[in-house]
Amino acid sequence: MMDRTTTKQVFVGSVPVGGGAPVAIQSMTNTPTTDVSATLDQIHALHSAGCHIVRVSVYNTEAAEAFKKIRENTTVPLVADIHFDYRMALAAIAYGADKIRINPGNIGSKERVFAVVAAAKEAGIPIRVGVNAGSLQKDILKKHGGPTPQALVESAQEHIALLESAGFYDMVLSIKASDVPTTVAACTALSAQTSYAQHLGITEAGTPRFGTIKSSVGLGALLSRGIGDTIRVSLAGDPCEEIPVAKGILQSLGLASGPTVIACPTCGRTRINLVQLAEEVEAYITPIEKDITVAVMGCVVNGPGEAREADYGIAGGDGVGLIFKKGTVVKKVSEAALIPELIALIEQDQ
Template identity: 50%
Template structure:
């Protein structure tokens, strides 16, 4: 077996929809989402939080619209945002129409929960008129009473049936610009539900382990659940649901995707856990570097290894590498090749400068390649 073959993930074939200008599904990159936790009616606070999410790399941001004050503020929020905004609607169909009119790129709404067929038609028409997609969001904690009575408890079959029932309502109204989620806080339940849904339809799937918990526990729980699905090719957009600042959800989402080679953003740090052989304080050094390099969005790799046992091998596979050496000096590798040595006192500042320089070089090369491509297209035209 080759390295290429065992690392390859074959993604499930799904249709593509658009959330604003962001494609979801098909062969589009897996997107990372989060949700604001401000009072949406406070447009200033909500926009400030969206700015932080944009800086963290969020592709799509969801805001809750529980009342008319929220949808009234949505137009200002959408206008200020640089990423598509999803309006989270639960039961009131008028909020969905107002959100579409305010410029929301997507409505998170379950059509079976908003009342009569006429109300559904009105929401669908508003979505069509204003270019909105939708997300059907099934949650194990709020399944329909009829399904709970029939199945006895939340189970994968009930969640899939609920999702397909909602999907059928939209299809009957000639609307297919939607994605689906079947979230649960139980990892086994969520994974099984997504697996069943992936087999039952070709709509893009929004992955999440809902109410996963705090920063550490929730990240681990989400990584296990979503990692299993993503590794098997299931999933087109993700949200890591944490009881933490929303930016942490975005960071965790990218780390999950990076670990599977599905998408890269920023610096991927490869570092050892440290031991008695370490020639510099690895743990403290990595903590400092992660903080100081958090502004880098260009994908590149950095290895920080405390001694020469595994250091040279890891450095050969990374853009920049540091291996602990003797007598207070340490080896620096550039593009996998030994380059120079540095001392303890300049270690962190020096590595930060190297990473920033490498990121600028990669960005310049990308801009040059894009310019050449545009020139070729112009000549061909």
């Protein structure tokens, strides 16, 4: 099985994907591409939130012309998302796309696919080969009896062979289904058969609540096996909501830097407003760009011991609490002073 340290590396603008590079976070604008101002605002909001690569839909001539203006006004790496019309891919490449996303199965004839490949090759940009469970070739669906993991892999392999026959090898592969087990099985099988980088995602994952759960389970299962070089958490709503989820998935697996809050689930011994304290701590440390772990515990008896591996922490009692560092109690303070004293301790060490 290939893993992210051995996949073929490509560059999307200045962002490396594959070959052991940090897992890149992606998202996609949902503003009308023809609304250049709104799309640029969303691209910059996504980038500020921690998104490394942004995909923009180029669906007609007007959108292509808008993409040109968008490209001229941002340095954020941009992927042009193309369906059906190969001419939009050619236009986006000419207008400075850093990567093209196509499903070779819906672009049209082999000649049209080769035209896109030739343009991408000349521009020196990669192509993301997208395979979705909802758009598989009819013969493959018939052969496998539906969008099975084997069907998805076979479709991807057909597309890979097509692009390779044109002498193109700067690919990122993406197999997606809305079903988590299907996606995990397909991506796992594909990683054993190719050395190309993989873009992971659970397509049409759903609302922020259920989409977060499905994406965390699916992406977490693959990333923990060393599979996946770039990810997108697909949520119905503001795409900026996808970024903290993606960052959280990577952080939970030790694949991204940043602060972490540990908080106990509370129990009958809890005598402080632990939920509020945890939210205040999380709001404070989120902007910190260092790998620190802060624990918020509801029991002064077990708190420091249970969270001894945390860099900093607080443990509340009945109106009072403990401030601790690496499991060692620093001081005992009133409940009202817990957050200010914790912040003072963290800032003292920064």
